[in-house]
Amino acid sequence: MIPLANKKSKAGTNVEQVKQQNAASAQGNYGAEFASETDVQSVKERNKKAEANKANNAGNYGQQ
Template structure:
């Protein structure tokens, strides 16, 4: 089997250098980026109500 890989490309065709650059940029953006993003989309009161309803359903099924 001939090896037709280009330099810096994996067998699947991924550009390894590009992935390294993206990882470096992601690290610079800060680890807390996703935590704040998802937290801002959550409605705390709604989550509490859903948790309470789930707990009540569990108690009824026990």
């Protein structure tokens, strides 16, 4: 018999991990599993640059 901790679906999905993620999302922690992988400062910097580019390009629509 396969232990539950190592139970995989036919596609190779870790069933227990999915159950844990589903439980976390039900408690309002959706996306928390990605939080440690996200560089918040980098995202803020890219958002700031994108906003600046939007402002600079707003008056240039249709111009080459």
